[in-house]
Amino acid sequence: MTIPHSVRIAGLVLVTTAFYGYVGQLVPQREVQPPTETVLRADMTTADMVKVGGELMVGKGLCMTCHTIGKSGALRFPDLEGVATRASTRIPGMSEIEYFAKSLYAPDSFIVAGFNPGMPVINKPPIGLTDQEILCVIAFLQTLGGTPTVTLQTSHAYYTPPGGAPAAPGGAPTNATPTNTTPAQAPVTR
Amino acid sequence: MNIPVVLAVAAVFTFLRFRRANLLVWAGAWWVGLYVIFRFGFSAPIPASVVSLYMGIVSIAILAYVSSSEQRREEISGPLIRFMTDKRYTALLGATVVAIPALAAANVYVQMNVPLEPPLFPRTVHPASPTEITVHDKKIDLDAGENPFLELAVSHPEEFRKHVENGRRVYYQNCVFCHGDNMTANGMFVHGLDPIPTNFADQGAISILRDTYLFWRISKGGPGLPEEAAPWDTAMPAWEKFLTEEEIWDTILFLYEFTGQKPRAREEVHTQ
Amino acid sequence: MNGLSNRKLLFVLGPVTGLVMFGAVLVIATFLTNREYTQPYRAPAAVVDTTPRAAGLEAERTAAEATARATPYVEAEYRAFPVVGSRVAIWAVAQLHLLFAAFVLAVPIFAVLIEAIGYKTGDKRYDRLAYEFTKLLSVSFSLTATFGAALTFMLIILYPKFTNYMMSVFSPTFLPYVGLFFAEAFFLYTYYYGWGKFHPLVHLALGIGLNIVGTAIMFIANAWLTFMMSPNGISDAGALISVWEAIYNFTWMPINVHRVIANVAFGGSVAAAYAAFKFLQATTDEERAHYDWMGYIGNFVAIIAFLPLPFAGYWLAKEIYAYSQTLGLTMMGGAFSWLFIIQAVLIGNLFLGANYYLWLGMGRVKGAQPVQKFVKYLLIAIAICFMVWATPRSIIATVAEIRSMGGSSHPILGFLGVMSAKNTAVNILILTTYMSFLLYRRTGKTATVAWAKTGHTAQLLIFASAAIFVIFLGVYGYFVEASVRIGLSVPQVSAVLFAMVAITAIDYFLYRRPKMTADVRWGHMPAISQYVLIFIAVTFTWLMGLMGYVRSGLRQHWHVYGVIRDTSPDAFTPTLGFATQVVSVTVLAFFLLIGFVFWLASLHDLPDFDQRSSHPHERSS
Amino acid sequence: MTSRLIGLSALGYLAVVIAVLCGAPSGPMEAQLRALALSDVEAQPDLGTEAQRESGKVLYAKYCVQCHGEKGDGAGDATLHLLPRPRDFTTGKFKIRTTPSGALPTHQDLVNIIRRGMPYTSMPAWPNLSDQDVSNLAYYTKTFSPDFSVAESVPKPLEFPAAPASTSETIALGKKLYEENGCLKCHGALGRGDGPSASTLLDDLGYPIRAADLTQPWTFRGGPTRQDIFRTMTTGLNGTPMPSFADALPAEQRWAITDFIASLSGSEVPAYTNLVVAKHALDPIDLAKGAEVFASAPVxxxxxxxxxxxxxxxxxxxxTSVTVQAIYDAESIALLVRWHDSRADRTGKADPTLPVPLEEEVEAAKPAAAPAADPADPFADPAGAAAEAPPSEFNDAVAIQIPTQAPTGARKPYFIFGDAQNSVDLWFFDLARPDPLQFTGRGSADVVPNDTGDVTGVASYDQGEWSVIFKRPLRASSGVAFVPGGFLPVAFSVWDGFSRERGNSRGLTAWYSVYVEPEVVPSAVGPMVRTALFLLVIELAVIGWVRWSRRSAAERQGREGGSHPAATRA
Incomplete structure (x- = not known):
């Protein structure tokens, strides 16, 4: 009654791994979930949106990779300090919201003198902010030299919230289909 | 240490020494003796989980010893084989064959009739802190920051004393109910709390943490803990609701001052 | 005759059967496709195109196509792997790749060393041994490459966005990597097939080249991997600033060193397992003696490499703390603290197994009894250190137990749970293992030099003072503040290293020309010792798997999280229980494959088929 | 032989070392106490040496000053929130003594109280200080009051006779004496601290003070043992309405009352637990029957x-504690919550959402009560005092808290009325109302009514104890289901109107568990038999294998005629 060595070895390997696997079951088990996500609630106030927008600028939006706030000198991309003032006056008859929207959805529309075009589209991958998130970014941009006025119900040339008023006349034709129209489900990096 | 237990085990070992017991008996005696000491030999009992961990190690060690040379292998297997094959042991063998399953069954019975315990969920005692928190609308960098008043100890000792004294006042008006007068977690509400409060006098408690970590724990309290630290059970209040930032820093100064400990130093960042 | 007619029949029947079967398939298929239209409420086939249902189907198809056309191309961030999910799939493949890679990198290191020894001493045994090790290489190499390719493809398929990001950061490193891979293949195969065909020095040079290239490959791969743990050289938004800094991140060098050492230990243990496997299969005493010796050498290499491993580990941990306090806390104190208890169990088993093998090895030498009596004390020391190391910092206890302990930290065990105690334990473990080895070395020998007694005393003194010094520092650690305490591990390690070096030096002179009181009877080993070698190899492999989990688990919040944030369903860190299951399965798969490698290598030894069939009697003579 | 001797002596040495290291337990305290009480104390003030007082001063500055104040007047940093107030050493009044009423304590009295602290107050025990340190602290404490240095006021300890055995007769006698001597005016007929004058009691400084709940000896400031009770009764508690009975009653009668008080609880320690087990009841639960249906359920x-x-x-x-019992029938579960309250306040209103007066205001309001006209006579016209008190707008109330959803894994709602993600279901009983209400808590600032009418209940107050029964269907629309065999987190809150508690200002418990015990507890027989059979098979296999291999080895040997011992495999 001799068991072949190969079977014994296989048995030993099996028993050893099973033993360590068993040791692993004895210790406390805890699944670590990724950090909680803040959800863009439908009832966010403008102040909330500014906060989220600021986080988006640094995080998911990657804006601060190129842009600066309050820096001067030899810059490769426009500084954003006081940008709301400039946005509201640059194109006569165009509100700052529309200006920002156009800059974000169609980045090469306005090129500040002295800079080269090079800004990626924000609402498409790889950055891919949702329309609501872009509204938050606009809210944040408005604080740079202005007063934030947008809400999640604000519509502009590129985006009309569900049930919201249609875009202001004279805006650019809509070429971005709102894909995510349920604000409650749009997660945002905190 | 529980002296009688230790002495009893020592006495049994002495007895075996005089009887010149064989290896098998010794192996058994060591196993049982160590079990008794781990289980009953300490005045503050060792939890069952640790005892089984230790006994696993002891078992492996004893097995390794008795099989580590041919002579010992024979010494241990000889009696066992004789016991299982010799005619004169048949009755004893029969009794053993019955006794072992019976004991195991009895153990099962005891296990199934242990007093009910509510489900126990382990928690992480020192979970990782976030890198940054906001207290009273001010961002505090937990990774790079440190107690802003700590430097006063060298530059303005007078000022520093004031901060420590203020920390003492805050501690005794707020923290004393749980963490106790002498910071050994013996406050008057301790019997009603689970998990029990941190014992600051313990060498392994605040000295292994950075002062910013304490700031996070104090300002955000139980509700600010991450999921793995079971924030729902912890009675630590979020002190930012009651205290100013300065008061919290002062209290941290006082904690280290009173216990004679120092916060964990920030690791040197190496430059490349 | 019968056979011939059969063949003819087959010739005719074959195509006929094929045709009939083809026809049958056609008929059945037609029947199945037509069935739809024979159903009473469906329109007859003639008007099928005009029925509303068909129109609806058509419209649906057109609409689907139109949608597909209209939908812009969207780059997928993640794709799912069927059944087990992306994470586990990547995990298992990466782990297998790493295990084989470790083996492939390690074996040449000691093969070349052994070959060099053989060349210097002129002992043919060494040459044969080195060749035997190398035999395991070529199959393992292709397995490594296979798993590497699988890993790459799976990364691209399952984590396209992440892979793309890594590619963009490390793009300059990929071509050199491929180039090195070619060089590796060149060196490996010339080294293997060129055995005995070149001048020994040329051959050795090939081996050294193989090692250099292999190490370089690992260094590059380590750069990618450590970057995920401690990203460096990128802006906050993830844009690349400096490739060199991305490569030379905080954990790169520690991981390099850690892995080189661990690979050698791992390779040694697997090679020893191979020897054990062959030993058990051996039929002659000569074979047994050879494989016993080979197992001994493999295990020796493993242990020698294993001894400094904890130190490398501490360095790595220190760098992780330096990179981010929070990351360090997560690793040592947070969710992963229990992992290090499992690790302690594994490492304790490794030490115990290694020592045990040495003690059993004393049985090779007649008259080892005087040395045998020390086994008891060594064992006690190891068991105590093992217990100290396995004592958890945060103990699992029921509420009642916590109350009777008077707090969640035990008044005595609390001391054993912290770093001071564990550092001390591991240093003493290393010293003890070293003692075991020393004792093993001198079984059957008597020192003949005039100062033998002094020498022994000096050795003992050095050993004792090192042990006392280590313990003293361990205890002293409780009385000083944390910043000083962390620094204490350095003198502890230095004391141990010093003791080992000094004792070895004395031993070398002491036993230069020993009086041999008994011969080493290679092959005279109980079978259990060989199983211990395999046990050590399995434990080692499992340990590597577990450490792979901790590395990937630490990725959770910190790797390129802020930029390339893992939003896949697998983003969470699984429980330890689940992780150990995956590790167990991976280890089993590895041993299945390595068993295949062993089998292939042993095929090499068998005579060719022709020889065997034509000279059946020659073999047995 | 020598090695054996060495081994033996080594073991002996080890034992001695261990014994020395661990230290023998110190002698019982009451022995010291008695020895001191009986010895002749010289009539010289024992003020210690200058060095001792200096050493005490240093320790005092580190450990005591926070509560007792730099001047020893009980006005330390912590005093603000403490009740009872920290001792004012300048008055020379100490509660726990071995000396007659109004006298100073002995040195040993001070040492003892520092050593063991006062249970259920903020004065902790100081077990880690050395005897020397404690003694020095006591000496320093004496410097605050000039009385200690006056030779005439050197305390003369009373005599404490040894305790006679406690019998049912002594207890019965004690009960009688307890009633006759007016103990129940403050402590209540059943000793629950609910006597008619309990709510009017003030200490010498005019702070309200509660009569001790004699059914909970673990809360006694002077200690829970019979000796402690006897001492307190003999000496009285200086500065409080508790008088000395040293002269009024002979020692035997005092011992009889002691025995009666000790019999009220039967235990010196509280049997705190973490689990309430709901027992199955065959009959449908009838709220009208009150607490008696809970007889079978463990407390x-x-x-x-x-x-x-x-x-x-x-x-x-x-x-300081609640007791809970639970039963369930086919449809409903009922929980009986009981706690002691010196007075039933049913005139105000209660609601977990009511705003709480700010702490500062409460603190400011407390000392407003002027010292009573005659603090020495606490028994003066209790009925009148009660009548004078205006009806309180604060009301007694109780709440049971369970999660709204059954927790999966470890995750529970925050134990103080839940949190934003995980809400709790509150069964709230405003004891001024006939029925309980339900609330949903998402944090203490976000508690909203959610009254589905699922929870019914009755409340009664009897002799200082509230008994409140809550009943709810096992499966209700309004919350989590109680499943037999399952655990559910449960927590309790109690509001005391007399202490002006409402809203967040209350006593509460942490999360504990309620276990719904299945009607039939699973039998252990099956697993036992399985285990035994499994082991038996293994044993028989091993023995069979050993015997078989031994026999075959012997046969082989017989064939070969060899003389080797049987080969054995480890």
């Missing part, structure tokens, strides 16, 4: 702590 006692985590803190909750 779980949970400690109550002050709600000091959320704003609106209560540092001194009136109740």
């Amino acid at each position: 779980a006692r949970f400690p109550i702590v002050g709600q000091i985590m959320e704003p609106g803190r209560q540092f001194n909750p009136a109740a």
